[in-house]
Amino acid sequence: MSGSTSGHGARRRLYPEQITSAYTQPNAQAGAPPLPSSAGYPPNAAPSQITQAPQFFVPGEAPAAPVPNPGHQRSPASPGYAAQDPMASLSNQFGNMGFSGAHNAGAASALLAGPPEIWTLEQPLPPVVLPPQTAATPHYVPCDGKHMRSTLNCVPNSASLLKKSKLLFGITFTPFKTDDEGESPLPVVHDIVRCRRCRTYLNPYVRFTDGGYKWLCNLCNLKNEVPAFFDYDAYQQVPVDRFQRPELSHSVVEYVAPAQYMSRPPQPPVYVFIIDVSHDAVKNGSIGVMAQAILESLDRIPNTDGRAMVCFITVDSALHFYSLTPEGTEPQMLVVPDLDDPFLPYPNQLLVNLSECRPAIDALLSRLGEMFLGTTATGFALGPALQSAKRLIQHIGGKIIVCHSALPNIKAGALKNREDVKAAGTAKESDLLKPADPFYSSFIQQVLGLQITVDFFVFASGYVDLASLAPLARTSGGSIYMYPGFLSTRPEDVNQVMSEMKRFLSRDNGWEAVFRIRASPGIRFPAYYGHHFLRSTDLLALPNVSPDHCYAADVALENDLAGPVAFFQSALLYTSSNGERRIRVATLALPIVSQVRDLFRGIDQVAVAALLAKKAADRVLSAKLEDARKAVEFKTVDMLNVDRAELGLINGTLGQIPVPRSLNLLPLLTLGILKGDALRSATGVHHPSDLRTAALAQVLTLPPEILQTYLLAKFYPLHELSPEAGLPSDQAPNLTQLPPPLNLSSEKLARHGVFLLYSVTEQYVWMGRDAHPNLLRDLFSVGSYNELTSGPLRLPQLDTDISRRVHAILARLAALTRHAFAPTLQLVKEDAPAQLRSQFHAHLVEDKNMNMMSYQQFLGFIREKMQ
Ligand SMILES: [Zn+2]
Incomplete structure (x- = not known):
């Protein structure tokens, strides 16, 4: 993968308009120069294209052909790479055109039999259809699903209807979501108008009465006075059209909160770094890398008013x-050996103003990597360090960021290595996911209410008992970043840490936050999921709210709902990094329906899967893994096992499962949940409990639009990219178009192919041994398969069409997660080491793998349970 790019830069290669078959053109010589007419990448060698099952099922047509045996595709000689599967390309086109019919009202049912229609995941969310004039102004902007998203885009009018439908009803929120690329910032409102009775914030769905002097609360129906300032802009001193006011024209707004929303002056941003410098950390080089990442982030820490x-x-x-x-520019180190009751030497010089003490801070961080090189200490006293950090910031609050490689092993909070390889698949495996030492739960109790959040950056090569530490992050709104086997000698490892740490420190945070959701009468929220502490029945305490964290709530109906529309309003009260107290308010309106059929039409199956996964992850923390998995399977079967007559579903032939169209991907999404790192059954295969704990944190915190890709990776053929893939879209020139995704099956792998697989926290390039030399040259700048080695891959930026497009696709994928994750790209050659191959194949969830069912077997299991 070394190779020079010279020669490519000199003259730009001509590519065909239809790059689709560019690397697989038949009837051409290997290595031949591109022809102007086809400018192609002729097939390389004698090929092995396996016959693929049809990609989609058309109701009324014969069921899909039996799916060939899954498994890594190694069979030789079948006729020609040229034999492109016409069905596959047709389905791709349909995927591009949004023509699969998933939301086509005419096609109410899907027959689950052939491969899942994975490309329908890329389709827009089902629309929310409200009665006319639900909003006060027709020009309002409805709530984006990235802020608040319901598993159903309508609300059942009674608990009995919800029960009859068996559907999962819940809401996900990302209360502090940052603006995506190309998104306008949220409008800011300076005057707060709330309902006198239920405290709802005025929103686009209120109604004006009494000649415009009163407004009717859309949650509790109380008539409220319209304040005098409402039609007048006090800042510009001009009358305004009230319907242009942001709180009436936008469903998500930010209010600047007045003094009564503060119990104390707004806190400054506070960052306490606890850095493990024991022998393990010296050995893997994490100290210097962390110090460098922090040093390079100091200018990006939100600190506009110099208070950080x-x-x-x-x-x-x-x-x-x-x-x-x-x-001083010579920071003085003060060693405190007494760990039983560590005192704080010079407390005023330990927690300091970032701007004022910058030279000293720079000097410390520049040296930190070398300061402990000679250490042989194997102890890691995390507990005493946490207690000291708490004492330093308990009067302010803030973030405690723990960067460690070792198991905390001495004094308060000392943990033991309790990992047990033999526990895989037994009840003991679940015990390993529960905290072992009471120190940390007692520490949580001490910091609750002090506005302190704990985050972890873990660089361990061995066991650190993350299960005992994770509750600190979980309860305080913190995050967990995991770098198993980290080595500072590997540039890829360093890049990932630098990138993720810089994003972590530079992102905006909400400080000392609380979150509450209100809803129309009759609706309540019996349970919440995510990294938070539930302060009262409906108030979530978030000492620090991350823009990357999502929360979810179950929705229950207490009595019959009146009216044509139900409302949900979330409010996040927080302190911004520049010391303003603000309230971010989002309002969602959903139509109320009375028929099971209407409910099914409104299912958002990605949101359903996200809630299902979060509920399961939550359950693992208090019950057995097996119980959580069973609950996921049970609910999936339950939702699919609908009253077919009620929905007017057509009956399938033997072996097919007739289900509503809106649930066509539920079995696949469920399989993604069951096979993911968080819930995977580990029978016969050791799955480290630390990795499982970190994965549980991801499932609990990722918003649905990202969790979807964490559960079901995006899988693209780079040797036959669709024509628009990697290019700007006509509608949004800033956004790169992604190719239609392939089914997550090893049947898609072809020996002549090169594939990209992206799953949020991991990304791979898979390469067959007959990958075309021209593709290797244009994408990797190498002459042959043998010049590349499996493992971390640095993809060169080449002046070729395919290189530009693949880099654009990778950039777009990183932007989908708002750059919170920067996983190392791993090259998996067809003959890669077994462990790397199995890591890659674990994402091909339609295969039978990891001793778990294939998609087809899972459909069989569902059929059996439905009878
Ligand atoms: Zn009200």
Whole structure:
């Protein structure tokens, strides 16, 4: 993968308009120069294209052909790479055209039999259809699903209807979502108008009465006075059209909160870094990399008003504090060996203003990597370090960021290595996911209410008992970043940490936040999921709210709902990094329906799967893994096992499962949940409990639009990209178009192919041994398959069409997660080491793998359970 790009830059290669078959053109010589007419990438060698089953099922047509045996495709000699599967390309076109009919009202049922219609995942969400004039102004902007998203885009009018439908009803929220690329910032409102009785914020769905002098609350129907300032802009001193006011024209707005929303002056951003400097951390080089990442992020920490504060504590068998002063550029290290009751030397010089003490901070971070090179200390006293950090910031609040490689093993909070390889698949495996030591749960109790969040960056090569530590992040709104087997000598490992740490420190945070959701009478929220602490029945405490974190709530109906529309309003009260108290309010309106048929038409199956996964992850933390898996299977079968007559579903022939169109991907999504790192059954295969704990945190916090790809990876053939893939879209020139995704099946792998697989926290390029030399040259700048080695891959930026497009696709995929994750790209050659291949194949969830069912077997299981 070295190779020079010279020669490519000199003259731009001509490519055909239809790049679809560019790397697989038949009847051409290997290595031949591109012809102007086809400018192609002729087939390389004698080929092995397997016959693929049809990609989609047309109701009324014969069922799909039996699916060939899954498994890694190694069979030789079948006739010609040229034999492109016409059905596959047709389905791709349909996928591009949004023509699969998933939301086509005329096609109410799908017959599950052949491969799942995975490309329908890319389709827009089912639309919310409200009665006319539900909103006060027709020009309002409805709530984007990235802020608040319901599993149903309508609300059943009674608990009995919801029960009869067996559907999962819940809402997901990403209350502090940052703006996506190309998105306009949220409108800011300075005057707050709320309902006198239910405290709902005025929103696009209120109604004006009494000649415009009163407004009718859309949640509780109380008539409220319209305040005098409402039609007048006090800042510009001009009358305004009230319907242009942001809170009436936008479903998501930010209010600047007045003094009564503060119980104390807004806190400054506070970052305390606890850095493990024991032998494990020295060995893997994480200290220097963390220090460098922090150093390079100092200018990006949100600090516009110069109030941000930082503190550094390094830990091995002793605690080391650093006295930082505005005058000094020589930070003084203060060692505290007494870990039973560690005192804080010079407390005023430990937690310091970032701007004022910058020279000293720079000096410390520049040196930190070398300071402990000679250490042989194997102790890691995390507990005492946490207690000291708490004492330093308990009067302010803030973030405690723990960067460690070792298992906390001495003094308070010392943990033991309890990992048990033999526990895989047994009840004991679930016990390993529960905390072992009471220190951390007691620490949580101490910091609740102090506005302290704990985040983890874990660099371990061995066991660190993350299950005992994770509750700190879970309860305080923190995050967990995992770098198993990290080595600073591997540039790819360093790149990932640098990139994710910089994003983590530079992103905006909401400080000392609380979150509440209100809804129309009769609707309540019996359970919440995500990294938070439930302060009262409906108030979520989020000491620090991350823009990357999503929360979910179950929705229950207490009595019959009146009216044609139900409303949900979320409010996040937080302190911004520049010290403003703000309230972000989002209002969602959903029509109320009285028929099971209407409910099914409104299913958002990605949101359903997200809620299902979050409920399962939550259950693992209190019950057995097996119970959580069973619950997911049960609910999936339950939802699919609808009253077919009620829905007017057509009956399938033997072996098919007639289901509503809106649930056509539920079995696949469920399989993604069951086979993911969080819930995977580990019978016979050891699945480290630390990795499972980190995966549970991902499932609990990722918003549905990202969780979807975490559960079902995006899988693209780079050797036959669709014509528009990797190019800007006509509608949104800033957005790169993604290719239609392939089914997650190893049958799609072809020996002449090169594929990209992206799953949010992992990304791979798979390469067959007969991949075309021209593709290898244009994408990797190498002459042959043998010049590349499996493992971390740095994809060169080449002046070729395919290279530009693939880089554009990778950039777009990173933007989908708002750059929160920067996984290393791994090259998996057809003959890669077994472990790397199995990591890759674990994402092909339609296969029978990891001793778990294939998609077809899972359909059989569902059929059996439905009878
Ligand atoms: Zn009200």
